[in-house]
Amino acid sequence: MITLWNADDFLKTSSGAQPKSLPANLDISVTFAGVEDGTGDVFNVRKVKAAHVPDGQYWTRGGSRTAAQIDAQLNCHDSN
Template sequence: MPNRRRVAPPVLLFTAVALLASGCFLGPSDPADTTLVGARVEGETIVVKIPLCPSDELRRVEVMDWDKAEDTNPPIVWWASGPRTASAKRGVVRLWSAEGFDRHAATPAPVPRTLDVAYLDPRGEGRDYVVSLPAVAAAKLKPGQYWTDDGPRTAAQIDARLDCHTVT
């Protein structure tokens, strides 16, 4: 049948182009991004370690309700700005607490099970990380360690994942 038309290759090509153009493919949004946020439970307090380079200083932290991530803009349930202690400036944040910050929101009620923790540095740059509170609470940590997606890490190990020598 020499006159038989091949339909599959053009259809497959069109589908591949459409998926790539729409961004609908599986893979990390930034494969080179190896940064991690750390979290741990201290009594009834959640302490988060945000990765920062030695020259960076935290400016603002926002916590969104990731359980409502299907919303276009998940609600901000807590924020803090104007760090005034050395630990807050270096990215150690006690969520729901006024400790270390000039301004902050009140504790949310109820506290969401999954948080999206976002931050801004003095240049206005920042990132966000999703933290599962049940996973953090269940983590077996040694003193000074934080739960991360890659296992227990110290604050220094979390900061060391950043490429602080890249000129931007």
């Protein structure tokens, strides 16, 4: 068995060197610390850079959306 990374290292933040250029497409994978759940997608870097995202909204593949719109799309519910 070979350990590729330590999950505890992902709980710390630090700045790193940025690449000189990004590839045309970027594959992003997110694994939530402490669980075996995650998500990911492949993004076209040029399309993301060109997007205008208003304050209070987030970039999505389907255009900019508010947190409430994203929650409704993902069928998230308030725990109250």
